[in-house]
Amino acid sequence: ILMSASGTPYKQQKARELSKLDHLIIVCGHYEGIDQRFIDKYVDEEICVGDYVLTGGELPAMRVIDSITRLVPGVLEKEEATLLTLQS
Numbered sequence: 001i002l003m004s005a006s007g008t009p010y011k012q013q014k015a016r017e018l019s020k021l022d023h024l025i026i027v028c029g030h031y032e033g034i035d036q037r038f039i040d041k042y043v044d045e046e047i048c049v050g051d052y053v054l055t056g057g058e059l060p061a062m063r064v065i066d067s068i069t070r071l072v073p074g075v076l077e078k079e080e081a082t083l084l085t086l087q088s
Contacts, residue, residue, distance in 0.1 A: 002039060003028040003057030003064070007046030010064060014047070018064070019071035026064060028057020 001018075003026065008014075018024060027034060027043065034043075049060040069075055 001026050001064075002034060002043045002046045003049070003060045004046040005048055005053055007048040010047045010049045010067075012067070015064070015067040015071060019068045024068070026061045028061045030056035030058070 001024065027038075039046075047060075047064065049063050054060065073079070
């Protein structure tokens with residue numbers, strides 16, 4: 001997954017889908033982004049976490065990682081904390 005301002009808006013449903021994967025690689029550019037040849041060859045999906053621009057994709061990647069991790073069974077002490085429903 002590439003963190004990109006032009007990607008699909010990130011929603012809770014996507015976090016649920018990603019939390020079920022065995023492996024996930026998140027790529028994030030810094031300043032000038034990622035070479036298009038790399039994107040064409042290796043990126044399956046582009047995700048955007050908000051309608052704003054940052055200097056790099058590290059912070060958006062951390063948001064995605066945190067939202068996925070909390071959905072993995074056993075990560076949170078209280079399992080009911082993962083049942084929070086948000087508007088998608």
